[in-house]
Every structure is written in structure tokens, then in C-alpha cells.
Amino acid sequence: MRQFAIAVALAPALATLSLANPSPATAQEGLHCASGETYIMNVMVSGHPYWVPVYQGFKQAAEAFGCTTVFSGTPDYDITKQIASFEQDMVKQPAGILVHPMQSDPFIEPINRAISDGTQVVTFAADSPKSNRSAYITSDNLAEAKFAAEEIVKQIGETGQYAVLENPGQSNHDLRVTALIDYMQQHYPGMELVGRQATNQDSTAAYRATASILQANPELGAIWIPEAGSAEGAVAAILEAKSDVLVMHADITPATLEHIKAGNIHMALNPNQGMQGFMGFMATFMAAHSEVFDPFNDYRTSGYNPVQIPFIDNGFAVITKDNADSFDLNTYMQGRDPA
Secondary structure (H helix, E strand, O other), X not given: OOEEOOOEOHHHHHHHHHOOOOOHHHHHHOOOOOOOOEEEEEEEOOOOOOHHHHHHHHHHHHHHOOOEEEEEEEOOOOHHHHHHHHHHHHHOOOOEEEEOOOOOHHHHHHHHHHHHOOXXXXXXXXXXXXXXXXXXXXXXXXXXXXHHHHHHHHHHOOOEEEEEEEOOOOHHHXXXXXXXXXXXXXXXXXXXXXXXXXXXXXXXXXXXXXXXXXXXOOOEEEEEEOOHHHHHHHHHHHHHHOOOOEEEEEOOOHHHHHHHHHOOOOEEEEEOHHHHHHHHHHHHHHHHOHHHOOOXXXXXXXXXXXXXXXXXXXXXXXXXXXXXXXXXXXXHHOOOOOO
16 A cells, blocks of 8 residues: 655644643643543534544544544535534534534634634644634645546556546545646646536436446546545446446545455545544644643734644555455454444
């Protein structure tokens, strides 16, 4: 399994922490949670398997500091319902929330209000950059898109047709698609984009969209998909049409993993989910315990939390038939508490 990580911004913050001059109480007590100190991870489509390893990493980090964790969110793909679940989390007065905002701008006010009320907020996998969140943890979506583009060209050549499915409005998915298209246009002008349809993580919509693209473009060579739910529908349409189309997608589900093992999907680019959750907790925890260090800046007079981490890259793995067994979620969860 290859890991790709471009920049981990947390290292300077931790280096600063090690040089800190903590208060006597902090020095004696060390870094750990007070009794009942709780951290929440909030997501949309809460039943999606993607969140399982992320929450495991989040929980494992929390246990090391004696903290309590809660998994929260909405089972629906609905921004209003996710914000409502976030606001319900606030009633519990947690020390921090690690949130995957379905859309960036609608979360600005809820995130800012949470921070004003004393709960630290960090985003992961998708961002709300105009909010006051203190950190953002994700894989490098630009690097993912570049890798996917180069792999497509490597497999089908510099001249051909390709298509993309997309999920407009979710920042990481948008970037995975637009960056790949831009990269193709800049570096491989012989690659023609012949289909671009929004499927919004709906496998049925993806099946229909892919079938339509195939019918209109029988010479289609490859398709890039920014998430795994749509990949499930796309590969079903390709198999039904008996088309020879190279399929690549981001993320992974048990269904797409089986398609990779069967050779129906060429490969998946999967964020390092466990590290995403682990570093997500660490960033949230440090924001909630920022009193332990005194950085050389104006945070005291400006009044902002000194733990500000613009970007932590959790890296991504390339999943192929050769290493697919390492990403079996059932095997990973054996003996683990899912709660």
C-alpha cells in the first residue's frame, strides 16, 4: 500500500507545544480530559461505511487522553438535517466537535456560534473555510486528481475520451473533479471530456447517468468518480453494457472493494481514514486545551485561539486488486467496539 502525503501542518504546532511553558497546574496534571469531557464527531449520511475507520481513529486518540467520544449526525443527505444535528450536539456542551460539513457556507454561522459558546470546531474531509474553525484535516484532493489523471493516461493513452460524475456543493468532491479536468486540459489536450453529470452520491442516478454517457459515446475510455456511492451505480451500468471502460474513483465501500477484487474497477484512491480521525481528534483536543502553550504571535490581543492549523494532509492509499484485502472493513472491525 502506498501512502501519499504532501504536507502535515500539525508538526510545527506540536513542536511549538513541546517548547511551551505551561502553567504549574498543567505541568503537574499533563494533557488529559477532565471527567465527562466529551468530543463529538458529526457527519451526514451517518450510515455510510466511510465514517467507521474515521471514528475508530478519533476514538482511539481520545482514549489515550481519557476523553469521552460520541458519533453523531444525520442518516440523510440533507444539509438542513445535518445542521440540526450539529445544533443538537451543542446542547450537550462538548469540549469540541469534529465535523464533516456537507456544504461549506451553510455551516459558517453554526460553527462560529459553537466556538463563541465555548466549543472548539475542526472540519474534516470537507471544509467550511470562511468559518472560524481552527483546523482542517483531509487528503490532498489536488494530488488525488493529478494521480487519477496520470493513471488514466497511463492506461488508455494520451488521446481518448473520458467522463466524470460529480457531487456539486461538497468541497472535496468538487475539487477532485475540477482539478482532474483542469489537469487533463493543461497536460493532455488529446483527452476529450465527453460526459459530466451530477449524481450526488446516488448509485441509481449514477447508473442512469453512466448508461446515458455510454450510449452517446461508445468509444468512452475512462470514467473518474469523486466518491464510492456513485461508482457502485456506474460500474453496474458498464458491466450491463459490456463496455471496456476504465473505472477509477475516490473513497471505498465494501461493494466497490469487491469490484476492485473482481477487476471491474481499476483502482480507488482512499483517504487514510484512521489517520483522518486520529489527527482530527488531536487538532480538536489541542484547540480545546490551547492554554498549555504561548506562541510568539498576537493571539492575546487579537482574541483568537492560538491553535490554528490551516491544513493537515492525512494522506491517501491506492487500492488495487493486489492490496484490496487490507481494506476489508469487516476484518478491520473484528473485536472492535463500533460505538
